[in-house]
Amino acid sequence: MSVLVYTESDNGKFKKNAFEVASYAYEVAKQLGTTATAIAIQANDHGSLGQYGISKVLKVTNDQLAVFNAKAYADAIVQAANQESAQVIIVSSSSDSKYLAPIIAAKLKAGYIANVVSVPEGTSPFIVKRTVFSNKGFAQSQIDTDIKVLGLLNNSFGLVENSTTASIEAFAPTLEEADFAVKSIEIDKVVGKATIADAEIVVSGGRGLKGPENWGMIEELAEVLGAATACSKPVSDMGWRPHSEHVGQTGKPVASNLYIAIGISGAIQHLAGVSSSKIKVVINTDPEAPFFKAADYGIVGDAFEVVPKLIEKLREFKAQNA
Amino acid sequence: MKILVCISNVPDTTSKINFTDDDTKFDTNGVQFVINPYDEFGLTRAMWFKEKQGATVHVATVGGPGAEPTIRKALAIGADEAIRVNAEPTDGFFVAQQLAEIVKNGGYDLIIAGRESIDYNGGMVPGMLATLLGLNFVNTCIGLEIDGNNVIATREIDGGKEKLGTTLPLVIGGQKGLVEESDLRIPNMRGIMMARKKALNVVEPIDATVATNDVKFQRPAPKGAVKLVDADNVEELITLLHNEAKVI
Numbered sequence: 120m121s122v123l124v125y126t127e128s129d130n131g132k133f134k135k136n137a138f139e140v141a142s143y144a145y146e147v148a149k150q151l152g153t154t155a156t157a158i159a160i161q162a163n164d165h166g167s168l169g170q171y172g173i174s175k176v177l178k179v180t181n182d183q184l185a186v187f188n189a190k191a192y193a194d195a196i197v198q199a200a201n202q203e204s205a206q207v208i209i210v211s212s213s214s215d216s217k218y219l220a221p222i223i224a225a226k227l228k229a230g231y232i233a234n235v236v237s238v239p240e241g242t243s244p245f246i247v248k249r250t251v252f253s254n255k256g257f258a259q260s261q262i263d264t265d266i267k268v269l270g271l272l273n274n275s276f277g278l279v280e281n282s283t284t285a286s287i288e289a290f291a292p293t294l295e296e297a298d299f300a301v302k303s304i305e306i307d308k309v310v311g312k313a314t315i316a317d318a319e320i321v322v323s324g325g326r327g328l329k330g331p332e333n334w335g336m337i338e339e340l341a342e343v344l345g346a347a348t349a350c351s352k353p354v355s356d357m358g359w360r361p362h363s364e365h366v367g368q369t370g371k372p373v374a375s376n377l378y379i380a381i382g383i384s385g386a387i388q389h390l391a392g393v394s395s396s397k398i399k400v401v402i403n404t405d406p407e408a409p410f411f412k413a414a415d416y417g418i419v420g421d422a423f424e425v426v427p428k429l430i431e432k433l434r435e436f437k438a439q440n441a
Numbered sequence: 442m443k444i445l446v447c448i449s450n451v452p453d454t455t456s457k458i459n460f461t462d463d464d465t466k467f468d469t470n471g472v473q474f475v476i477n478p479y480d481e482f483g484l485t486r487a488m489w490f491k492e493k494q495g496a497t498v499h500v501a502t503v504g505g506p507g508a509e510p511t512i513r514k515a516l517a518i519g520a521d522e523a524i525r526v527n528a529e530p531t532d533g534f535f536v537a538q539q540l541a542e543i544v545k546n547g548g549y550d551l552i553i554a555g556r557e558s559i560d561y562n563g564g565m566v567p568g569m570l571a572t573l574l575g576l577n578f579v580n581t582c583i584g585l586e587i588d589g590n591n592v593i594a595t596r597e598i599d600g601g602k603e604k605l606g607t608t609l610p611l612v613i614g615g616q617k618g619l620v621e622e623s624d625l626r627i628p629n630m631r632g633i634m635m636a637r638k639k640a641l642n643v644v645e646p647i648d649a650t651v652a653t654n655d656v657k658f659q660r661p662a663p664k665g666a667v668k669l670v671d672a673d674n675v676e677e678l679i680t681l682l683h684n685e686a687k688v689i
């Protein structure tokens with residue numbers, strides 16, 4: 120029996136969420152009286168997982184897996200789960216993990232719960248807490264199958280150090296031609312910039328910014344904070360910003376530590392998708408904007424005056440605290 | 442080409458979310474149910490295939506009689522036939538097994554589902570359905586071109602997009618981008634009249650595993666009042682974010 124966690128990497132480097140799911144897996148394993156094993160595909164520096172409580176790393180090196188492929192990766196993880204007699208399989212909530220998890224669950228006839236926000240409240244029956252209704256509620260969900268698949272909501276557990284020495288074993292899954300029936304042709308991705316899924320801070324602009332030409336200050340604020348940029352739905356519908364930046368109930372969910380909403384009114388559909396963020400700041404000219412009811416901090420003011428000042432003062436702050 | 446669009450019947454996005462029966466059930470009182478927004482994009486793309494490339498479009502839902510107005514709406518938008526599996530959709534794995542049975546019997550080439558249902562946000566049905574049937578699967582699909590048996594699909598990834606090549610039969614988990622917001626259709630009078638004459642077949646569920654269930658619900662903790670900072674004093678905001686919230 121064990122807990123198996125899939126630790127994602129990008130160009131050989133573990134993503135931050137890899138250390139978060141590792142930290143979480145350690146806690147779940149402890150509850151079950153077992154240890155946590157990680158499976159890492161095309162990653163380097165496997166030992167770093169030991170810092171977060173991983174006892175064993177299954178290291179997969181296979182050029183066929185150089186580019187993410189959901190079915191092939193799922194197959195590798197399922198084979199690892201079988202070898203390790205894994206009782207619980209843990210993934211993150213990145214777009215790749217959300218693609219993989221249902222495939223893994225169906226192959227193993229396992230119950231799958233996504234958007235999990237805490238360690239199991241009990242292990243027999245096995246109950247975890249997750250967000251539902253686009254963050255307008257939580258559910259305690261029970262999984263009745265022998266094997267369980269959990270998708271951890273990003274930034275909901277954090278990084279917790281539990282230093283151990285991880286043993287590293289090579290693991291060679293048997294892959295079939297059929298695993299590659301969906302093939303990657305081209306990847307078009309911004310590099311060197313935080314993404315909404317991973318970022319600890321997200322800076323988001325709404326219709327209050329008047330037009331795409333005014334996004335320079337949003338980009339700049341994001342850059343000073345090391346943040347990802349996002350936008351409200353009408354902004355992406357009008358083509359001011361790419362679809363991939365649209366956040367909210369029908370866009371990308373945001374679960375950052377800090378969400379800064381600039382010129383966004385705070386419609387219920389917008390709030391639903393961003394309320395998992397721990398701290399929310401709103402900058403809006405209208406004191407009656409509904410976002411003020413959902414925010415932790417707010418400035419009633421014109422974004423075109425407030426944001427440049429904020430950028431200037433943040434630069435000073437960063438220089439002092441560097 | 443034969444297309445099945447899987448439709449999830451969900452509370453309208455403006456719904457207030459409350460729970461009853463000692464917080465064990467979602468309170469549907471006064472809640473308006475609609476086609477899951479992600480499925481609306483998929484349905485519109487299916488209509489595009491029907492009109493431009495020739496296709497038959499069926500819609501399916503797993504749900505009680507209460508889901509019928511939603512599925513009728515899909516017929517009014519232009520689907521040819523509807524199927525309702527008469528069972529409460531309590532668990533994604535259960536729903537996937539029911540839909541797998543429909544797909545097996547119907548011989549569909551393309552199964553369009555949504556990225557997730559906006560109620561329970563499981564994001565599990567399309568991937569499970571594809572895996573149960575051994576079909577190709579593309580999730581968070583924002584573009585779909587079909588030429589004969591060959592498919593070029595685009596999926597959204599964190600920080601960008603990826604172009605994928607595959608073949609039919611295929612299952613997708615779709616979203617905005619499959620069509621634009623402005624292309625979404627609302628049923629017109631003629632569509633509504635025609636929908637009345639279209640078949641809505643009710644089938645009984647097959648025996649299937651229920652893997653998960655929600656034992657209790659909770660509303661988010663009430664939030665304290667917002668702390669307002671003067672627009673001329675942005676330093677104070679920085680101090681609060683640093684010392685109090687500890688997020689920068």
Ligand SMILES: Cc1cc2nc3c(=O)[nH]c(=O)nc-3n(C[C@H](O)[C@H](O)[C@H](O)COP(=O)(O)OP(=O)(O)OC[C@H]3O[C@@H](n4cnc5c(N)ncnc54)[C@H](O)[C@@H]3O)c2cc1C
Pocket residue numbers: 324325326327328350351352353354365366367368369370381382383384385386387388389392402403404405408420421422423454478
């Ligand atoms: C089915 C459905 C799903 C939806 N899903 C989503 C979703 O996922 N995400 C989403 O965002 N929306 C969604 N919406 C849309 C949502 O209802 C709102 O229309 C939208 O969020 C409004 O965007 P906004 O706040 O940018 O624009 P507006 O509502 O127009 O707000 C602009 C704000 O900017 C302020 N402002 C103006 N000038 C300035 C200035 N100079 N400085 C500072 N502030 C200024 C105004 O006071 C106002 O509050 C959905 C709607 C529907 C029907």
Ligand SMILES: Nc1ncnc2c1ncn2[C@@H]1O[C@H](COP(=O)(O)O)[C@@H](O)[C@H]1O
Pocket residue numbers: 446447448449450477479480501502503504530533536553554555556557558559561562563564565566567
């Ligand atoms: N009860 C249902 N009936 C038909 N299709 C469903 C049902 N539930 C989910 N789906 C489909 O699966 C997608 C993802 O839903 P979910 O896995 O519930 O988040 C939805 O967008 C629908 O296309």
